[in-house]
Amino acid sequence: xxxxxxxGGGLGQPGGSLRLSCAASGFAFSNYAMSxxxxxxxxxxxWVSSITGSGGNTYYxxxxxxxxxxxxxxxxxxxxxxxxxxRPEDTAVFYCAKVSPGSVIVGYWYFDLWGRGTLVxxxx
Amino acid sequence: DIQMTQSPSSLSxxxxxxxxxxxxxxxxxxxxxxxxxxxxxxxxxxxxYAASSLQSGVPSRFSGGGSGxxxxxxxxxxxxxxxxxxxxxxxxxxxSTFGQGTRLDIK
Numbered sequence: 001x002x003x004x005x006x007x008g009g010g011l012g013q014p015g016g017s018l019r020l021s022c023a024a025s026g027f028a029f030s031n032y033a034m035s036x037x038x039x040x041x042x043x044x045x046x047w048v049s050s051i052t053g054s055g056g057n058t059y060y061x062x063x064x065x066x067x068x069x070x071x072x073x074x075x076x077x078x079x080x081x082x083x084x085x086x087r088p089e090d091t092a093v094f095y096c097a098k099v100s101p102g103s104v105i106v107g108y109w110y111f112d113l114w115g116r117g118t119l120v121x122x123x124x
Numbered sequence: 125d126i127q128m129t130q131s132p133s134s135l136s137x138x139x140x141x142x143x144x145x146x147x148x149x150x151x152x153x154x155x156x157x158x159x160x161x162x163x164x165x166x167x168x169x170x171x172x173y174a175a176s177s178l179q180s181g182v183p184s185r186f187s188g189g190g191s192g193x194x195x196x197x198x199x200x201x202x203x204x205x206x207x208x209x210x211x212x213x214x215x216x217x218x219x220s221t222f223g224q225g226t227r228l229d230i231k
Contacts, residue, residue, distance in 0.1 A: 035220075037168075044211065044222060044223070044224045044225045045160075045162075045168065045211055045213075045222040045225075046222065047213075047219070047220040047221060047222065050218065050220075059218050059219060061219065062125075095167055095168075104215075104218050104220075105218065108155075108156060108173065108174045108215065109215045110158040110170055110173040110174075110213070110215060111158075111160075111168070111170060111213075112170050112173075112179065114167035114168055114169075115167065116166075116167055117167055
């Protein structure tokens with residue numbers, strides 16, 4: 001079955017760290033760029049970060065640059081988001097999303113597969 | 125960053141109505157525009173990509189149009205299951221941005 005399954009969410013302290021994982025199955029993971037998109041409670045969607053299929057290029061929204069790191073292990077079909085220096089405004093459901101047709105650099109692209117999301121709450 | 129503005133923010137319509145949601149970008153993005161549907165407690169679902177291409181499996185009552193800075197999502201005959209929030213997304217830039225969403229209620 002083609003699916004994405006996030007894990008690693010929970011309660012984080014302001015200034016603390018959390019690591020999210022996204023396990024992919026049912027497609028050739030290394031052929032696709034992947035992204036993280038978040039949604040604060042009751043709010044809209046916000047693109048957070050993307051990574052190319054090889055993992056060689058990464059991109060971030062300004063509010064997380066220098067604090068979050070996206071990475072992937074193609075041998076394990078898994079995407080990660082290391083979140084450091086957490087802030088209360090990082091509280092959100094974090095979704096991982098598959099980029100089709102594969103690249104965020106060339107041509108049309110869109111998110112055609114989403115995970116169910118994992119909730120991150122940053123509070124003391 | 126490219127700003128995406130949707131209108132209206134919310135609307136209410138009856139089953140069978142024709143409904144249109146609009147999305148405007150702060151700069152020209154060609155047809156690098158996608159539409160998603162999100163139902164409560166669920167992840168978003170891709171409806172339309174490249175402004176007007178219907179994603180596989182999506183009912184034909186959904187259609188998209190536009191280019192440059194002005195885009196639209198139309199539901200030709202509203203069904204009860206279309207109750208959801210709809211988002212546009214620009215993929216002109218690697219640093220993608222979404223509209224704020226349009227909540228669609230069924231009367």
